[in-house]
Each structure stands twice: as C-alpha cells, then as structure tokens.
C-alpha cells in the first residue's frame with residue numbers, strides 16, 4: 001500500500017517541502033491481520049500497541065479503539081495514553097526505568113506492570129508498607145530473560161535460567177495486596193525467525209508451568225520484534241526468509257493451544273514495526289542535482305533523520321513523481337542526499353533513473369521509529385497529515401514544528417548568572 005501521487009502533490013502544495021502522510025487503511029489492516037493470524041490458532045490472543053514505536057495520538061487512539069492494550073515503557077508514554085482516555089486496566093507497563101511514583105500511579109490505576117529488575121521489587125515493598133493506597137490489587141508481571149538460539153539476546157528482565165526469576169516471583173507473592181498475573185519477554189534477534197519465537201514460547205510456557213502450575217498466569221506476553229510486511233524488492237535485501245503474519249501466528253498460537261486448550265492465559269504480542277512500518281509515507285522534493293567526480297548527488301528537502309533516524313543503510317521502498325519543472329538528469333548509482341551537513345545523510349544509495357529538480361521522492365515504510373526518534377538536529381520535524389477521501393480534505397495529525405517549539409526549553413539569555 002502507498003499514498004497516491006495526487007495526494008502527495010496536493011499535500012506538498014498545502015504543507016511545505018517535506019510531509020509525512022498517515023495511512024489509516026494500512027494500519028487497521030495490519031492490526032487486524034496480525035491479531036487474526038494468532039487468533040485463528042488461539043482465540044485468546046490480543047495485541048499491546050507499542051506506543052514508543054509511534055506515539056502520535058492518531059495511532060494510539062485507533063489501537064485502543066481496535067481493542068488493543070496500550071504498551072508503554074515510560075512515565076511520559078503512560079501520561080500520554082491516560083490523557084488520551086485509555087483506562088489504566090488497558091495499559092501494560094514495561095521498560096527498565098520506573099520511579100516509585102510511577103509504579104504507584106500505574107498500579108493504583110489498574111495497569112499491568114511488568115517488572116524488569118530487583119530495584120523495582122524493593123520499591124514496591126516500601127510502597128506496600130504505606131497504608132494510603134487504592135483498594136485495587138496491584139497486577140504485576142515479570143519480564144523473563146531467556147537464552148534464544150543458545151545466546152543471551154537481551155539485557156532486560158530477570159534471569160530465568162539462574163533461579164533469579166523464581167526467587168523474585170516468591171518475593172512478589174509475599175507482597176500484600178499484589179497479584180503476580182503475567183510473564184513477559186521481548187527479544188529482537190537478527191533473524192526474527194518463527195523457530196526463535198517458538199523457542200521463546202516454549203520457554204515461557206515452561207516457566208509458567210513452574211511458577212503458576214496447571215492453570216498458568218492470566219497473561220503470557222511474548223513482546224514484539226516481528227518483521228513487517230514489505231515489497232519483494234525489500235525482502236530480498238534481508239538475505240533470509242521473512243515470515244508472514246500467518247506463519248508467526250499459526251506457530252505461536254499452536255503452542256498455546258497445545259498447552260492450554262481454548263481457555264488458557266491471554267496471549268499478548270507487542271508488534272511495533274510489524275504493524276506501523278507501512279502506516280506512514282514521507283515525501284520530499286529534489287532541490288539540486290550535482291556531479292562531483294564520478295558521483296552524482298541528488299539533494300533533497302528531506303533527511304535520513306526523517307526516514308531512518310537510526311541511520312540504517314537499508315533501502316526503503318521509494319518512487320519518484322516527475323513534475324517536469326526542470327531538465328531531466330539520467331542517473332546511475334546516484335545518492336539521494338539530505339539537508340543536514342552530515343556526509344552520511346543519504347536517504348537512498350545507488351539510485352538509477354531519470355530525475356529532475358522539483359521532482360518529488362516518496363518513501364514508504366516510515367511509520368515505525370521515525371517521528372519519535374527524529375532529533376531536533378539542524379531542522380524541525382515536518383508535519384504529519386492524513387487525507388480524508390470523503391471530504392477531499394487533509395487533516396493535521398501533527399503540525400509542522402516551529403523553530404519556537406525547539407527554542408521553548410532554552411533559557412534564551414543563555415542561562416547566564418547575573
């Protein structure tokens with residue numbers, strides 16, 4: 001799925017020389033297809049919307065409306081989804097840094113809090129001793145650190161193999177007014193293969209047997225890390241099999257069904273990239289084309305920070321919309337370069353084909369880890385807009401950042417002591 005040429009050109013005319021476009025149809029289809037793939041094999045499956053992957057309220061609200069949990073990893077994300085009207089009991093709190101005040105707020109409001117380290121248990125023991133707390137039982141989970149493929153792949157959670165997890169579970173069970181209800185794990189390996197997720201599921205089910213006995217916990221949460229869907233050209237660049245949503249879902253759902261039958265723990269998945277990558281597109285304009293020695297640089301009004309802030313060299317699906325405003329240059333192996341002063345600000349290496357100043361370049365698969373990671377480096381963040389077919393009008397999802405938004409946190413007198 002992509003955004004039409006007409007929408008892109010209209011959007012640039014209305015909003016400036018670089019614009020993100022949301023793709024509601026792609027987002028909803030991804031959520032529903034991903035979840036259905038698991039539910040076909042195990043009906044009690046649901047998603048936690050990975051808020052950090054893209055915390056635009058546009059997506060957070062829709063994920064909540066679609067029945068997903070909101071999965072947050074910080075107090076800021078928690079505050080955001082609460083402000084958007086998500087009730088505490090539809091929130092899953094993960095992450096390695098939780099202040100005592102945050103733990104208390106989230107637990108008193110009914111969120112499931114997956115603990116990552118022993119300092120959190122110590123904080124809870126202190127908080128539990130305080131009489132002034134809500135009547136609702138605290139709902140806790142433990143993040144399990146397990147080896148996958150013979151290697152430890154994560155710095156997060158409690159050591160499941162060394163006995164640390166079991167001791168922590170026992171400590172939590174002694175905590176007054178608290179229930180241990182969930183086991184969680186999130187691993188992100190290079191291969192993201194079905195076999196690795198099967199190993200993860202086996203390990204979590206075995207841990208659940210050990211810690212919870214026959215009925216299991218209320219929730220088994222296998223985290224995210226799944227591949228998104230992508231066009232054939234992009235698949236080929238991974239040099240390995242890219243599993244489909246159906247392959248992930250049928251394999252992991254089958255593990256749960258085999259162990260628990262139909263009515264076991266809720267199986268939660270936290271796909272970020274998998275459901276968001278194709279839900280946004282980015283368009284920018286060609287501002288100049290220059291040849292330096294044997295290299296051709298196509299300078300643009302976008303940046304690698306807009307589409308791949310981690311500076312990955314992976315080529316995103318892209319296309320050029322010709323506007324016929326200037327003479328066409330036939331390129332071979334050109335670099336599509338960004339507006340910053342960094343040499344490595346290259347949005348796309350090795351472009352072949354005709355292109356001209358004024359043409360528009362559209363990048364797909366930019367919905368995950370882009371607007372949330374884009375630094376205020378050199379230039380502000382472009383607007384994010386959507387197009388409403390019914391009214392034929394655009395709506396603003398995130399307005400263009402103003403310079404003053406960036407300056408707002410500065411002491412403009414330099415913070416100089418007088």
Ligand SMILES: Cc1ncc(COP(=O)(O)O)c(C=O)c1O
Pocket residue numbers: 050053071094095186188223224225226270271272273274368
């Ligand atoms: C706990 C947790 N859940 C879900 C995700 C989403 O991961 P991905 O975007 O790879 O699916 C992450 C990402 O780091 C995570 O840490």
